[in-house]
Amino acid sequence: MEKWARFLEVNSSRILELTIDHAILVSLAIFVALLIGIPLGIYLTTNQYLADTVLQIASITLTIPSIALFGVMIPIFSLINQGIGFVPAFVALVLYSQLPIIRNTYTGIKNVNPEMRDAAIGMGMKTRQRLLRVEIPNALPVIMAGVRTAVVMNIGIAVIAAYIGAGGLGVLITQGISRNDNYLIISGSIAVAILAIIADAILLLIQKRFTKKAIAE
Amino acid sequence: MISFNHVTKSFGEKITAIDDVDFTVEEGKIVVLLGPSGCGKTTLLRMVNQLESITKGEIVINGENSKDLDPIELRRKIGYVIQSNGLFPNMTIEENVMLVPDLLGWNKKKKRERFEYLMKLIGLDPKDYGKRYPHELSGGQQQRIGVVRALAADPPVMLMDEPFGALDPIIRDKIQEEFLQIQREVKKTILFVSHDIDEAIKMADKIVLLRDGKIMQFDTPSEMLAHPKNEFVSQFFGKDRAIKSLSLHTVENLREVIGLGPVDESIQDTKTIHIHQDLRNTLSMLLNQEADQVIVKDEQDENIGTITIDLVQKYLHFEIKGKMSASQEG
Ligand SMILES: Nc1ncnc2c1ncn2[C@@H]1O[C@H](COP(=O)(O)OP(=O)(O)O)[C@@H](O)[C@H]1O
Ligand SMILES: [Mg+2]
Numbered sequence: 283m284e285k286w287a288r289f290l291e292v293n294s295s296r297i298l299e300l301t302i303d304h305a306i307l308v309s310l311a312i313f314v315a316l317l318i319g320i321p322l323g324i325y326l327t328t329n330q331y332l333a334d335t336v337l338q339i340a341s342i343t344l345t346i347p348s349i350a351l352f353g354v355m356i357p358i359f360s361l362i363n364q365g366i367g368f369v370p371a372f373v374a375l376v377l378y379s380q381l382p383i384i385r386n387t388y389t390g391i392k393n394v395n396p397e398m399r400d401a402a403i404g405m406g407m408k409t410r411q412r413l414l415r416v417e418i419p420n421a422l423p424v425i426m427a428g429v430r431t432a433v434v435m436n437i438g439i440a441v442i443a444a445y446i447g448a449g450g451l452g453v454l455i456t457q458g459i460s461r462n463d464n465y466l467i468i469s470g471s472i473a474v475a476i477l478a479i480i481a482d483a484i485l486l487l488i489q490k491r492f493t494k495k496a497i498a499e
Numbered sequence: 500m501i502s503f504n505h506v507t508k509s510f511g512e513k514i515t516a517i518d519d520v521d522f523t524v525e526e527g528k529i530v531v532l533l534g535p536s537g538c539g540k541t542t543l544l545r546m547v548n549q550l551e552s553i554t555k556g557e558i559v560i561n562g563e564n565s566k567d568l569d570p571i572e573l574r575r576k577i578g579y580v581i582q583s584n585g586l587f588p589n590m591t592i593e594e595n596v597m598l599v600p601d602l603l604g605w606n607k608k609k610k611r612e613r614f615e616y617l618m619k620l621i622g623l624d625p626k627d628y629g630k631r632y633p634h635e636l637s638g639g640q641q642q643r644i645g646v647v648r649a650l651a652a653d654p655p656v657m658l659m660d661e662p663f664g665a666l667d668p669i670i671r672d673k674i675q676e677e678f679l680q681i682q683r684e685v686k687k688t689i690l691f692v693s694h695d696i697d698e699a700i701k702m703a704d705k706i707v708l709l710r711d712g713k714i715m716q717f718d719t720p721s722e723m724l725a726h727p728k729n730e731f732v733s734q735f736f737g738k739d740r741a742i743k744s745l746s747l748h749t750v751e752n753l754r755e756v757i758g759l760g761p762v763d764e765s766i767q768d769t770k771t772i773h774i775h776q777d778l779r780n781t782l783s784m785l786l787n788q789e790a791d792q793v794i795v796k797d798e799q800d801e802n803i804g805t806i807t808i809d810l811v812q813k814y815l816h817f818e819i820k821g822k823m824s825a826s827q828e829g
Contacts, residue, residue: 401585404548404658405599406574419589 289465297454301473304450307368307443308436308481311375315432319380320425323387324413333388340381348374348442356446371440371448378439379432386428390421419493426489430482437478441470451477500526500688501547501656506556508542508712516542518712519556524705526655527686531699534709535735540692543709544658547690548577561655575599578649578657578687582664585645586633592644593629599652617647620681639670646678650685657689663698675701696736700724700746708732721747725822741819746779750795750806753778753814759795759804766792772806774798782811 290297326333343351355370364370394417402412418425444452451470458466501524508517516539524530532540545551547558549570558565565573586595594601596617597610605613618625621643633641642663649657663671675698682689693699699706700720708715708723708731715735716728724744727733736743751774753759770790772781774797785793785808797803 397581397583397585398587400550401579401581402587404545404550404574404579404581406571406602408571411602416587416589420587 315379319383371443390424
């Protein structure tokens with residue numbers, strides 16, 4: 283216990299700093315992933331053929347091990363002198379988030395009760411009005427579930443990004459491993475877990491706030 | 500007014516869902532599309548608000564060929580009610596009901612007044628129910644909200660696809676009555692889909708009986724019951740069509756034709772019935788009641804006579820069956 287106290291005394295500000303870096307990296311990646319994934323998911327509901335293709339590609343992306351994906355990023359981004367660090371890690375996280383976000387947006391909207399959609403069209407709503415007033419609100423729990431999956435997953439994957447110099451809590455763990463320092467490894471892992479739990483709780487709160495009780499189940 | 504001029508609808512090469520259908524729904528009338536499942540009722544209905552395209556022929560709505568109208572504008576001028584789940588669960592009752600007025604850009608005050616008027620039509624308190632969500636209402640209430648939502652922007656034409664089909668019989672009966680009451684006030688031109696013979700007889704000014712996308716007969720309910728045009732029609736309405744047609748007659752009709760029995764003041768055990776009650780309900784009441792005497796009351800709540808099973812039977816014999824057989828001979 284005493285050892286822990288001394289460890290934290292020395293390292294707590296650094297842990298906090300790395301946690302913030304970690305959170306910023308993941309937040310930015312999710313933000314951009316949402317900007318791409320949600321409109322794409324919505325668009326795919328109108329194009330069955332493209333939907334199948336895009337969802338397949340997104341699934342395949344997710345099966346690439348993160349180390350390998352980061353490895354691929356390095357030579358590509360070296361071309362613009364960004365081979366290691368924030369940029370390749372950020373791009374990889376955006377790619378990983380696409381599947382849960384696109385898929386849940388797509389299926390959430392596709393699975394809106396067809397009679398409800400029918401009523402919306404029959405009452406004279408334009409496509410945009412139908413999407414904004416009926417389909418998206420009713421698909422929101424499913425879309426948010428996808429976002430939460432992406433966030434929690436990215437908090438984990440971003441740990442690996444420390445290997446390509448992107449910073450974040452992965453730094454504690456990689457240093458701990460190379461120096462054989464259990465305090466570093468454990469404190470890093472716990473910080474990652476706490477960050478994931480807090481992020482998920484916040485998102486759940488947002489979801490509840492914006493979902494009418496009728497469709498929140 | 501809605502006119503169907505030789506309308507045909509095909510799905511691909513093989514399926515002809517609607518086959519050369521030709522009839523008119525007069526202004527302010529209810530025409531019921533009746534027929535077995537899969538005969539094309541829903542398809543025909545949905546061609547009116549362009550949810551289905553027209554393969555051949557044309558549909559003319561209040562003088563305008565539907566082909567020349569913008570589908571979005573057209574749909575906003577046509578009330579549309581479907582069997583279930585038509586309400587949007589993410590919107591309050593008020594938002595649901597005021598949706599089309601909202602799309603049309605009505606101002607707040609006008610919407611508010613209209614909402615209050617509509618809720619009064621169906622006897623629900625606008626203040627209490629306005630803020631609720633659909634899942635907080637009973638099935639019957641939801642369906643009534645579905646009906647007034649279709650009436651919200653006061654469209655001249657209404658399309659109703661088995662609107663009361665999911666309700667249990669007692670509530671369905673009540674809502675049908677209530678809807679007819681509303682229709683007397685609003686006088687919409689209505690196309691109404693049903694597969695229920697009793698509902699069709701009750702609601703329709705005229706019935707279109709469909710089979711495999713073709714019209715078997717287009718007539719008033721009483722004509723169709725009395726003079727079925729072909730074997731399919733008479734079989735569809737069944738052997739008991741004479742009894743069914745009792746629901747088109749009231750105690751008052753019976754009184755006019757054969758008169759009521761005298762009231763025996765000495766009998767204590769009596770029940771009463773209203774003069775506008777239809778004879779079918781009257782008969783089932785007479786068959787079930789245990790009272791010694793059933794007294795008919797008029798609008799002023801005066802006793803004007805008694806009614807018995809014998810009297811109904813006589814009326815059935817002379818007025819209904821008599822006319823049916825006369826036509827079959829002639
Ligand atoms: N989109 C469609 N594609 C192919 N066939 C259809 C389609 N919609 C309806 N049909 C066919 O048209 C016929 C009439 O269907 P419908 O109008 O729903 O009947 P009803 O409402 O009287 O039960 C049925 O045989 C049905 O299978
Ligand atoms: Mg149908």
